[in-house]
Structure formats: structure tokens, C-alpha cells
Amino acid sequence: MKIKKTPFKLRPIVNSERRHVNNNRKPMLEIQNLHVNVEDKKILDGLNLTIKPGEVHAIMGPNGSGKSTLANVLAGRETYQVTHGKIQFGGQDLLEMSTELRSREGVFLAFQNPIEIPGVNNMVFLKAALNAKRSHQGLEELDAADFLKLIRQKIKTVKMDEGLLHRSVNEGFSGGEKKRNEILQMAILEPKLAILDETDSGLDVDALQIVSEGINSLRSPDRSIILVTHYQRILNYVVPDYVHILAKGKIIRSGDKALALEIEEKGYGLNDLSQSA
């Protein structure tokens, strides 16, 4: 399958300065001086990041720089100890919220390695997730028929085979199918803040395009996206407003799409950095 559209034309790079000025809305996410340990080892060391509604931020960095740690801390994984710092999400103290509450309030993490849950039907799982959120919002839970209607519509976004809905969650899915299943979950849950942790890893070009289209279709003025990635490649399809370079637990550089291209060409240049530090 060939997709002709070039996302560049669809979504030209926006002058981030100008866009920033136009975006006078309150931040979706505000991370201040975040310090995080994993098993007493310091991973994040004073990270600051502010994201406004509608913005797409790419976070790049070498292995072990703390990218996945940041994603997991935002989602509320307990194995990460926040030793210092604050995270505000839509004006609420995110660190005070339980994992499930964060999800119901609109924080979504697309996993780097989506885990299998044998015996649990994918559809049942998706319905349980959506209904948990709906009941939190005081909405009526969807019944099986309404949910089926919804999912049939959403599944088109990710060009996923309907058969996968009737299998156990991620069980026996190919790498690409797992990632598409993550995007499907995102499409169903319609989060305010989506964190995509290396969603591009292990995808061939076709799969990357499908997943990217899925992500692009979910871009909205009310939704912020954090794209955690190793490679510039996905940014050709999902064009970010900002690119940040994370190294040694801090954001060391920020810029726009051009920064990602520069990194691609020249590398992270960390050797220079360590010499200068």
C-alpha cells in the first residue's frame, strides 16, 4: 500500500514563535525541576517542560537519557520515585493522582512494548477502559451495541483488521499490530495529553505511515502530544511544534523541526557537551 500524501504539505511547519504567541491558553502540562530516581539511581535531574493545548512536542535523546522515564512518570508508574519537583496537569497536581485517575482525566501513554494480556478479549478491554472513563465523567456507560458502532468507526483510523478486536489483548499481535492497537486505544479514549513512547520503533515504512496518519488524525487544538523518539524519521510524518533534546536527565536544547534534522545529521554532540561542561 502506498500513501501518496506527504504530511509536509498537509501540515507545513508552523513558525513556533508565532504559534507560541498565538497560543495564550493555559498550559496543559507544566513540569518544574523534576528529579526522578529508579532504584536510587538518578535518571531525571531537574527537567523543565511546558506544553500548551494543541502542541506536539518531540523529545529526542540518546539511550539512557531518561526519555522513557519521563513517559512513565507522567503515566504514574510506581517504580519511579519522584524525589523533587512539580508536575501540573490542567491545573491539577499530577503527582497526587493515581494512575487510573490520570488516565480518566486524560493522560494516555502509548507503550513502547505493549504487553499481552492472555484471555482478555481486546474488545472487552477497550470497552472496560472507555466505560471507566465515561463513568468518571458522569456519562452513561456504553452498551455492547453502541460500543461496537464506535469501534468500527475508530478502527478505520488505524487501518486495523477487525479480527484483532476479538483476540486477546496484544496476544500474538505483530509489532506493527501492537502499535496500531495502542493508537486505536488512544482514538477511543480521546486523551487530553498523549505520550507516545517510541511508537515508531520497530515499524516498517508502511506501518509507520499508517500509525503516523492515525496520530495526525488525532491532533486537535485541545489535545497535546509528546512524541518520544530516537529517530527523526517519524517527525517527517508527524510534524512537531517543538523538538527537545534530553540528555543526562535534563533538556539541553529546544528548537523546532530543524533541530531534529540537525541531530540526524550531526548526532547529539554529547562528547562536545561533556567536554564543555
Added chain:
Amino acid sequence: MPEASLLKIGFKIINMETIETDLDSVLKQEYQHGFVTDVDESFLPPGLTEQTIRQISAIKKEPEFLLEWRLKAFERWLTLREPEWSTIHHPPINYQEISYYAAPKSLEDGPKSLDEVDPKLLETYEKLGIPIEEQKALSGIAVDAVFDSVSVATTFKAELEKVGVIFCSFSEAVQNHPDLVQKYLGTVVPQTDNFFATLNSAVFSDGAFVYIPKGVRCPMELSSYFRINATNTGQFERTLIIAEEGSYVSYLEGCTAPQRDENQLHAAVVELVAMEGAEIRYSTIQNWYPGDENGKGGIYNFVTKRGICKGDNAKISWTQVETGSAVTWKYPSVILKGDNSSGEFYSVALTNNYQQADTGTKMTHIGKNTHSTIISKGISAGHGQNAYRGLVKIAKNADNSRNFSQCDSLLMGNKSGAHTFPYIEVKNPTAQVEHEATTSKIGEDQLFLCQQRGISAEDAVSLIVNGFCKEIFKKLPMEFAVEARKLLSISLEGSVG
């Protein structure tokens, strides 16, 4: 073992394995059973002598043959010792401290309305979706005239009588159908079978009796409408089901609602007889008091259940969901005597806190072309210990017999245990016997995925456990399956920290 037989055996024994996940599943779900009513009972003083047996038989106005049968069992029992081969540990039982007869309790001294019933118990009923009138009956309230359980029962009884089905208490059967009782009692589980079955034979209190005449398909699931009436069957229950040639019956035993019972020791016997071409489906949901979170109290449930496919093409199927009792010792079995007969065993056993279960089945293939299927799902949480113990026996003349066994264990936390003991005896070279076993655990990662999608840890566990048991629930009658699913969720409440 003959070389010609295809024998695939693969099993694991997991002993209190330390599992890396740190679910910290200190399982604190308390049994939603909080009241005791002091009811004046007419009961025999504690103790077991020949005199006790004579008294029980006299109170029940039993015919001579039954008294003699009981006495013979008692004589035998005196020579037996409690079996010690299972994985179960419990303090010694003093059989002289037990009262062996209590008259059915009067409802008049019970609570007068639901307001007097422990709200926690009501909450459980609510979660299980038990209708309000049934809730009253379960909590021991004398039901008002609007809900006349007797008349409901009578309506259905009339329908059954029309097709010649006999469905009554064991005591009634002894009075009204002594010939049938005499003919079949002890033919499947002999008096001499084992310590607990022998004890039951001597002192059994009451139970159920079912007779399905030749060619009759029983028009309804037996027992769902009668479970209210069946709550007072006592601690030594005895059930006998006879399905004549070409007949069919589906029998449901037990109740998802937590049952109150002050008797710690339960030793029941169930016998099933399926004649040529007959089919018996026997489904159980067992939810006796499991003891508190420290393992104190709880019912000891020692059950002997066995069916015989007496004629050709007969079929017996056991399905059980075991969530209650401190101790469960139970092996519903099938003797496949008739040619082409088949036996099935589908089981879910859940142990939480300090519960112990040693359960499984025996499939004895005697006839030719006999088939048996065993699917066992064990779930262990907290300090729960769950053992599957099964015997597949292929006799010399059982040509072309086949067995398939699958034993799956699901572990939660790092203090629970799963054990699998499959025994296989094959004496016929044309037999095919297969055994598969898996062990899995609910991982932190799986729970995190669910929670990240907004599903609470408890709901996640319930989703995963229900997925694990799906195959078994499919075998239960619809209404029972829905209840079983809810029951499992409730039994696992608080199982994740």
C-alpha cells in the same frame, strides 16, 4: 507403559515459588457474613457412637435396611484413619465433639426484616444481583405471603411429576421411594470408599434425590428454583441422581451467596448413575465461609463425588466453581463403564488468604472407545494453596480410549502456591492420553497497562481472572455463569495492594 500409546505428559510442580512481582497482594476481603442467630435447635449432644446412628435413623423414621447400612458403615469407619496424602493441613478434627443431628432451623427466631441483617451481607447479595425476596430467605428471614417459595416449588414440582421426574429431599425419597434408594445407594461410592465417605454413610443428614425416567429430558435445570429450600441440608449431605436410559438432566448445586453455617466439618457424598445413552450435567458453585484473612475459622469441605456411565453412550459432566471453604478436598470422578461413554471435568478453584484446595478428578476408563476431558483452572492469591490432583486410568479392555487433560494455574502475589499432581495409569496400548499444564501470574506490567487505561487494579484482576476461566464458565448454565463471574470478582476484592 505400552510404547504404542501416544502419551504426552508435561507437568510442573510449583512449590511456594518466589515470584518477582511485588503485587503485595495482602488479600483483605472479609467474608461478607457477619451475623449469628441463636436459634433453639433440637439436636443430638456431641459424640458419635452406635447409639447416635440409631437415634438419627429413628428420628428420621428410616426403614430397617437403611439403619443396617448406616451401622455397617459406622463399624467400618471405626477402623479407618483420616487420609494424609493430600497437600492440605489442618488442626486435627475431634469427631466426638461434633453434634451429628440438628433439626432444620425454625425461621421464626431469625431476623424479622432486612434491617436486622448485616449490611455487609446485604451488600454482597446486592453485588451478586440476588432478588430481594431471595435475599430475605438466604439471610434466614421468614418470607412473607407475597413470596411463597413453597408454592413456587410446588408449581415446578407438578411440572416435573407430569413427566415422571422425581426430585425431592433425600429423606423424602427414603420414605416415598425406598426401593430406588435401596437399589442405588452406595453403588457408585461404596460405604468403604474412604474415611469421609464412610463417615457420611453412617451419619448423613439429608440431601437431594433425583430420578429421571427412561427417555425423559428433564424440562428444567434442577435446583435453581429450589436453592432456597436446600439451604438446610446439613453438614453431611448426600445426593443421589439416577438417569435412566436415554434421559437427560442438568443439576445445579450450591449458591453464589455466601452461605451461613456453623458446622466446621462438611463431608458430602454425591452419586450419579447414567444408564445407556443418558446424560447428567452436574454444576456446582461452592462458596462456604473461607475463614478470616488470618486463616481462622472456615469450613473444612471433604467431598466424595462420583458418577458412573453404566450403559453404553452415557455421558457425565462435572463443572465446578470452588471459591469458598478454608479447606477443599474434592475429586468429582467418572467411571466410564459403558462403551463409547464420556466423562468431563471442568473446574475453577480459587484460593485466597489462607485457603487450601486439593481438587481434581479421577477418570476410570473401562469400556471401549471411552473419552474423557479434564480442564482445571486454579487461581491462588494471598497465601492460598491450590493443588490439582487427577488420575486417568485406562483399563486393559478399554480399547481406543482417549483422555485430554489441561491444568492451568494462575498465581497472584508472591506468597501463593500452585501444585499439579497428574497420575496416569495406562494398561491398553491403543489408548491416547494427553496432559498439558501451564502456570502464569498476573504481572505488574499487565496491571499497569490496565490502570493506565483507567481500569482500576481490582477491575483489572477481575478481567484477567475471568479471561482465564472463560472456558469453564462457558460450560455452566447461563444464569449460573453470570453469577460465577461476579462471585470471582467479589472473592478477589482487595487482592491487590
